[in-house]
Amino acid sequence: MIPRLARWLPILDWGRHYDRATFGSDLLAAVIVTIMLIPQSLAYALLAGLPPEAGLYASILPILLYTLLGSSRVLAVGPVAVVSLMTAATIGQVAEAGTAGYATAALTLAFLSGAILLAMGALRLGFLANFLSHPVVAGFISASGILIAASQIGTLTGLKAEGHGLPHQLASLAGQVGQVNLPTLLIGAASLGFLFWVRRGLKPLLRRAGLGPRLADMVTKAGPVFAILATSLAVWSLDLGAQGVAVVGAVPQSLPPFTLPSFDLALLQDLILPAALIALIGFVESVSVGQTLAAKRRQRIDPDQELVALGAANLGASVTGGFPVTGGFARSVVNFDAGAQTPAAGAFTALGLALAALYLTPFIAFLPKATLAATIVVAVLSLVDLSILKRAFTYSRADFAAVAATMAVTLLAGVEAGVSAGVLLSLLLHLLRTARPHVAEVGLVPGTEHFRNIHRFDVETDPAILTLRVDESLYFANTRHLEDLILARVPGDGALRHVILMCSAVNEIDLSALETLESLDERLRDMGVTLHLSEVKGPVMDRLRRTDFLTHLSGRVFVSQFEGWCKLTGRCTAGDPQRHARPIAPVPATP
Amino acid sequence: MIPRLARWLPILDWGRHYDRATFGSDLLAAVIVTIMLIPQSLAYALLAGLPPEAGLYASILPILLYTLLGSSRVLAVGPVAVVSLMTAATIGQVAEAGTAGYATAALTLAFLSGAILLAMGALRLGFLANFLSHPVVAGFISASGILIAASQIGTLTGLKAEGHGLPHQLASLAGQVGQVNLPTLLIGAASLGFLFWVRRGLKPLLRRAGLGPRLADMVTKAGPVFAILATSLAVWSLDLGAQGVAVVGAVPQSLPPFTLPSFDLALLQDLILPAALIALIGFVESVSVGQTLAAKRRQRIDPDQELVALGAANLGASVTGGFPVTGGFARSVVNFDAGAQTPAAGAFTALGLALAALYLTPFIAFLPKATLAATIVVAVLSLVDLSILKRAFTYSRADFAAVAATMAVTLLAGVEAGVSAGVLLSLLLHLLRTARPHVAEVGLVPGTEHFRNIHRFDVETDPAILTLRVDESLYFANTRHLEDLILARVPGDGALRHVILMCSAVNEIDLSALETLESLDERLRDMGVTLHLSEVKGPVMDRLRRTDFLTHLSGRVFVSQFEGWCKLTGRCTAGDPQRHARPIAPVPATP
Incomplete structure (x- = not known):
């Protein structure tokens, strides 16, 4: 009986062996992940076109639900870069950013994605994710990273990109170059430089200064927090807000609110296909991360159970003021490296983020949006890996065509068209190959x-x-x-x-x-x-x-x-x- | 040089060996095929919703062009049942039957189909037809036969079917059963009974009466001509037109006119997808017939050259008052059985039909449409072969699913949806099977x-x-x-x-x-x-x-x-x- 039920509620399995040592490891990991997640959650909400607190809200209940249902021991669920970009691209079609309708559309998108993931889990359709080939996923993630980084140029300079597709947006930015807001540019450039230096130069420096490897790691992870504190302080003390530096502004001091998605039929019809794509992409990203990390500890994850857990997490996001979420690469790796042993680490992280939503939000009113944009750029540029192009080119024309088409269409026509083009082209090339056998x-x-x-x-x-x-x-x-x-x-x-x-x-x-x-x-x-x-x-x-x-x-x-x-x-x-x-x-x- | 050119103009190949004996065989076959084609051409024009003479026009220039370019020695090109039905279904969406716009849309559809076929031929895409599996094609043809036969019930009874899809149309006919036109029903039933008897009973009777097998065959083939003569005479002598029997009416006495398709962009956009489907279905039907007959004489046909020839035939139809054409099963078999040796038989047939268009058209003014409907029903019921369902069921679930879905969707939602559903389902099932290998x-x-x-x-x-x-x-x-x-x-x-x-x-x-x-x-x-x-x-x-x-x-x-x-x-x-x-x-x- 227990094994059967434990398949659906993995907590029954790991919960029985929970002890003090595991608790200590999990708590430490949770502290590190929380420090990293606070700026990241705010930033990804910004990327999705939502108020920053939505990022915190989207990390709390979803993490708790994944803790109960997920089959990975270390996966950390919440807003991630690619899904946030897809959310912004989808909702931008149906509502104006900053309006109530926009936030409701985000809830509805999370609700639909969650429902689709749950349905796929119930039908045991986890294998459908296999139709996204490795080259297509790699090309899509790299191109998305470039798109996301480019989308932050406006925020880093105080300009506003217009038009659809990367070339138009870059052209519109180039046309406004005379109107750059200098204080914003300074803050953005300084944050970017600082964050890149933290990634590359700080850790070796700390080690040479005699810090232990774990402590050096923790200090490095807190880099974005330093950037946030320093730039907020600069804005407050020099009154840069009056000089045109965009800041986060007043943020409500509360636990996640209870919200409801819209059940307007026209809106549901507009969102259903993008929601399916977000669900699929999010699932593939999450399962890839989960499998990679599970393999390192000789554990297994169950893709069909992951569908259920991610579905529940998205439904959770939709009723607590969030937006679509999935298992993220960076946060899961940090959780793993910090020594998390069980999903309880996720529960402690959720607790930490809830405390942040209650008590830390007053302090981010003066936080410049340019600093958040800098954290996004630094995070996503690590996703860009063009070596897949070369590898695919050497190996086979079909794989190269799939990855090149995915990247080109993503950059020129957007994320949804890009991934669809990649999947269709790889299926088509496979069929054509089998149609003319050797x-x-x-x-x-x-x-x-x-x-x-x-x-x-x-x-x-x-x-x-x-x-x-x-x-x-x-x-x-x-x-x-x-x-x-x-x-x-x-x-x-x-x-x-x-x-x-x-x-x-x-x-x-x-x-x-x-x-x-x-x-x-x-x-x-x-x-x-x-x-x-x-x-x-x-x-x-x-x-x-x-x-x-x-x-x-x-x-x-x-x-x-x-x-x-x-x-x-x-x-x-x-x-x-x-x-x-x-x-x-x-x-x-x-x- | 010659072999190279002969690949594109097969007439250069067979034309060099043409002699008196071949001429005799070809001429005899042409006479038999012409006698069979006159009523059939008129009937298929009616099925396509066009004036009857369009059927004759669609058989003349297309046959000549195929004679020049086709790689099959015996394929007979012209209007066929399934393509005529698809033409009616497509054009019914964009124009009212009987209007000038309807006829222009038919020309445009033929033009687009021809252009698509030519383009596929130039790109050597003949293998694309392979993605229509045998069970899907068999299911589609059978279901189309049922649809076509059912569509003639109205003409056979003087009623008018309303609504979309077979169930609605049958229900609307059932509702009007009190308004049946009795003289029309009598003519229709008598023609049907006579034609079925000709198929089944006449030939053995003639053989017993001492006729040679070839002569008996020719007399049998002329059955529809007898039916046409007898019923036309009945309408004329009893003035049945005044009693509500629909007749063909005045038909212009002329060679095919010079016509132009429409180049209205909106119309082209509406027709391009159906045209591609008609091109593909027509190509598959034609190549299947061609390959079957070529194999019997140890000849080969070249699918890519067939694309070119059928494309030219359809372009020809579009500039001479026709509608989409392809190589037909019944007419090609008759041509083959009658001893046609080269495509020249086709040229003689075209000549015969041109003479008919010039001199025979006055005689069909009193021809009842019910008689033409009866010839259609008898022709298409021979296409219906439900044994494919049983065969597929015994052999594999995937094949059965493909054929059952094709038939069900064709009957309920129409020809285009049916064949698309069959192709997509069979590809999907193949992919799913390879996704979970043995x-x-x-x-x-x-x-x-x-x-x-x-x-x-x-x-x-x-x-x-x-x-x-x-x-x-x-x-x-x-x-x-x-x-x-x-x-x-x-x-x-x-x-x-x-x-x-x-x-x-x-x-x-x-x-x-x-x-x-x-x-x-x-x-x-x-x-x-x-x-x-x-x-x-x-x-x-x-x-x-x-x-x-x-x-x-x-x-x-x-x-x-x-x-x-x-x-x-x-x-x-x-x-x-x-x-x-x-x-x-x-x-x-x-x-």
Whole structure:
């Protein structure tokens, strides 16, 4: 009973072994993650076009729900860069930033994403995420990082980018270059410089100054907090707000409010497709992080359970003033490195963020938005990794086309178009490849029972026998091509008597292909040639046995290619695989 | 030079050998086909919602153009049932039947279909037709036959069907049952009964009466002409037109007129997608017929050249008052059976139809539309073949789902939705199947070098070695699933030392799968297990060699599974395939 229930409520599993040492590790990790999350949450809310406190709210209840339901021990859930960007892109289409309608649309988007994730979890559709190939995901994340960094140029300079797509926005910024707000630019540039230096230079310095590695790490993680304090202080003391520096302003001092998404049908229709895409992208990002970290500790995560947990987290965000959330890479790695042992670390983080929402919010009224923009830029530039382009280019044209199209379309036409283009193109290229399969003529490798391509290996052949190894399942998309290809290799001359189709790579023969094989058999028979099959796999054979194909086939079905070769040439004797290779169990029905 | 040009103008090939005997055969076939085509052309124009003479016009220039360009010797091009139905369904959306706008839309549809076919031919995209699987095409044609037959009920009874989709139309007819026009019903029922009898009963009767088989056949083919003459005479002599029997009425007596399609952008946008679908369906129907007939005479047809010829035929239809055309099953079979030897038979048929358009049209003013409807019903019911449902059901769930969905959606929501649903569903099911591949644990069949599934065959295994044969290419859609599956089969116990992935069925390893293999190798190494590959195919190996995967792999790549087995168990010696199996040619670059 317990194991069954624990599958749905993993807390029942790890909660039973919870002890004081684990508590200590979890608490320490939570403190570090909280310090890192406060500025990051504010910044991602800004990126999503929402008031900064929405970022804190979106981190509290969602983390708690993930703690209860999630199958990863260390995943940290909350607003993340790519999903925040997608949220802004989607809601910008249906509402004006800063209005109540905008905030409601964000809640509704979180609600729909959550509902979609829960439904996918209930239907055990976690494998659907697999249709996003690694190159497409890598290209999408890199291009999103560039888009996000570019989107912060306006905030870093006090300008406002206009237009749709990266080129237009950059052009509009270039046109306004004379109107840059100097104090804003100074704050932005100083924060950026400081944060990059913290990333690269501070830690080695602290280690040389004699700090322990863990403490040095903690101080480094707190870098954004220093930047926030220093720039807020500068704005307050020099009254920079009066000189045009945009600040966060008054933020309510409260726990997350109770909110409701909109159930307006027109709005739901507008948001349903983007919500599905956000759910899918968020799920893939989260599962990738979760799997990577779980593997390091020899743990496993359950993708279908992750769907449920992330779905609940998004529903939680939608009723507490938040916006779409998922498991984030940076925060999860920090949590892992800081030594979090169980999801309880997440619960403590939620507590820390709740305290921040209650008591720290008055202190961020003077926080310049440019400082938050700088933290975003530093965070997302680490996502940009163009090496995937080179790797894909070296490896295969199809992978390169998928990653290049994803990046180009994301940069030029936006995130939704980009990821859709990548997925569709990779599926299409896969189908086109299987539609024109590789077919090798094979012969016997001397001294073995092994058959390989006659153009690659020095093999034995026989003029009376043509053996073709088809390197693909036979299905509707390639069956006509295959028939042409085989007939083209069968000359009308007198020597050839047998064609063997070696089916070791044929994982399916569908009804279209079966009909093609029947007509191929007839046409070869008319030419005085017998058609045989060899090495047909169990599941494929099961299906052929349900038809009358095997009784009509002019030739035979050989268990091994070598057996067929020996029987037809008479040059050798195969250990009789027909005799030894008797089925030992009733053949299971494979529909 | 000649062979090259003859590829594009097949007439240069067969025209050089044209002689008197061939001329005789072709002429006789043309006479028979012309007699059959006159009523059929009129009827299909009616089905497409156009004036009857459009059917004759659509058969003249298109046939001539196909004669010049087509690669099939016997294909007869013109209006066919399914394409006429699709034409009516498409144009009904943008214009009122009987108006000038309707006729122009039909010309425009033919023009767009022709342009699409020509473009596909120029790009050599003939293989795209393969994505329509046999079951989808069979289901679509059967369902279209039912739809067409049902659409004629109104004409056969003098009623008018309302609404969209088969159920609505049948219900609206049932509601009007009291208003049936009795003379129309009598003519319709008599024609139907007569035509069915001609199909089934007349030929045996004629043979018993002593007629030769060819003559009996010709008389039978002329059945619809008798029906037309008899019912026209009845309408004229009894003045049935005054009693509400709808007749064809005045038809202009002329050669095909010169017409132009519309280049209105809004109309082109409305028609472009249906035109693509009509082009594709028409192409598939035509190529299927062409291939079947060519095979009977050991001839070949060239699908890419067929695209060009059918494209030209449709452009021809659009400038001579026609509508979309393609190679028809019934007319081509008649042409073949009547002994047509070359496409010249088509040219003679075109001549016959031109004479009919000039001199016979006055005689069809009194022809009742119900008679034409009866010829349509008799023709299309022969297309309906429900046995594909049973055959697909027995063979595989995926094929059955595709054919059932195609038929159901075609009947309920129309032809375009039906064929789109069938294509998408069959692609989706194929992708889902490859996303969860079959993986078999294999062992050595005693006395051979052959490895088979341990659950199906009585084979040798070794506790230190786990050999898994993955029955699918490794690509992004299945790579995560596969990693889970392999890790689940590797217990953490002490006996297992080696995992061999037998790659005989792996036709591709894409970049996502490569990354998965790398992480799998690492995780197995952490568990003290070595990962090997065996029987990696040439093109896959070429690609792996371009990466550093092979240098990092913990185990080896064995040319044959048996070699790997012998090396790892030490129980046998394989004839050294590494030595014999040396590449004999520089390995070609396979991108």
